[in-house]
Amino acid sequence: MRRVTLCLLLFLATACTSTDKGTTLVLASTTSTQDSGLLDLLTRQFEADNPGTQVKTIAAGSGEVLALGKNKDADVLLMHSPEQETAFMKDGHGVSRQAVMNNEFIIVGPSSDPASASNGGTIQQALALIARSQQTFISRGDDSGTHRQEMQLWSAAGITPTGDWYLESGQGQAETLVVASEKSAYALTDSSTFAVTRSIDNLKALRLVGLRNPYSVIVVNDARNMAAAISFADWLTNSKGQLVIARQGLFTPVTPAGP
């Protein structure tokens, strides 16, 4: 019994101390960067380039990412919700905001395209065709960057999406794509998450004019690890971070890095 207790204590002690070495930077990011595997690549390379700094990542919806920033539970944010980011900066919660990379918004749906949505040419027209034919569409419904973009597109098309064809998952992008695949439904998604989500074979990307989805890095005002946060943001927007993004190939870095 005493031996078991001793083991437990040792385990607890190691569990507690293992993170105490050096600085632990807390990075909050939206789900697409984690689902696509980019977040792991970035943090691993950053830790290799900056010995003594560990990066703890939290992947969440835009709302939670911003809340983590406001409460200073995160030091640095990587996200794609331009309007919310602008408001966050205006309210003085961030000290800097820099463009990092882009991917594209796309519409995905059943390969048979029952709404003939690909005839629309643009995403906005495609949504209008889906609404007209009342084919099932599944929305994130979670106030995320992608959901906000979707609502803007509906309103630009002059449509208020209501009715039994319009579903809301309230979950992340990958979960929403799985629901869309199982329900043979259409969905708006970022291209990177669509590229890496598995077991959604029912879905095909529609051929439409692309719509840019910009990602930014924000250093939180009065962050607990301010120096590390600034060096991460600089690293991400300079050649080293940009190269990691370019090599992975799922996002387009803002500054095309040399070889």
Place this chain on the structure above:
Amino acid sequence: MMHALRLLLDGDPYTLEVIATSLKISAVSLAIAIAIGLPLGLALGMTRFAGKGGFLVLVNSAMGLPPVVVGLFVFMALRNDGPFGQAGLLFTPTAMVIAQVPLAVPLIAGITMAAIAALHPDIRLQARGLGAGRIQQARLVAREARPSLVAACIAGFGITISEVGAIIITGGNLLVGGHNYTRTMTTAIVQETRQGRFDRALAFAIILLVLIAIVNIFLTRAQTRR
């Protein structure tokens, strides 16, 4: 947070629908689980058969089934490509019930079984001596063990109302046409937290705890009434 609580309780249709879905899924799951678990527990507690020991280990182990694992199994079975994909049940309330019943049955059967085993064996021997059949014996035993059987139902209710891992995978936390379809209080708490609306998440949490307490007031009364 008080503001969120007031908003949620102020006849907000969204909140009421979430609460209704929670109670509906939980009630149906619990009713089916009781219908299977109570007789199963009684039978296991009253009979002796070869290999019973192994069966008891199985039931007891199943009392600790991880909800998310059961959810995954049900998800795989109900997928379009899965063995029961034709039924089109994935992401429906039915799928959530299918996932919750296997979580509640072992709890109800296990507690029932333990309660029966703890009863004085004379009760059944006397009944048998007086010429009672198996069903009559079971009824007598169940009456003697009633507080424990209600405890079994309380445990079953506990898991069906509180569990989130299985139902978010199989139900999908969906609204259809703006109305609730498979979103319960627990899955709504997950979503509100993800969205950074911690006040609304906490408000839902308080409503959930109060509802559990209210249901348990009735169940406890049923347990202690003689």
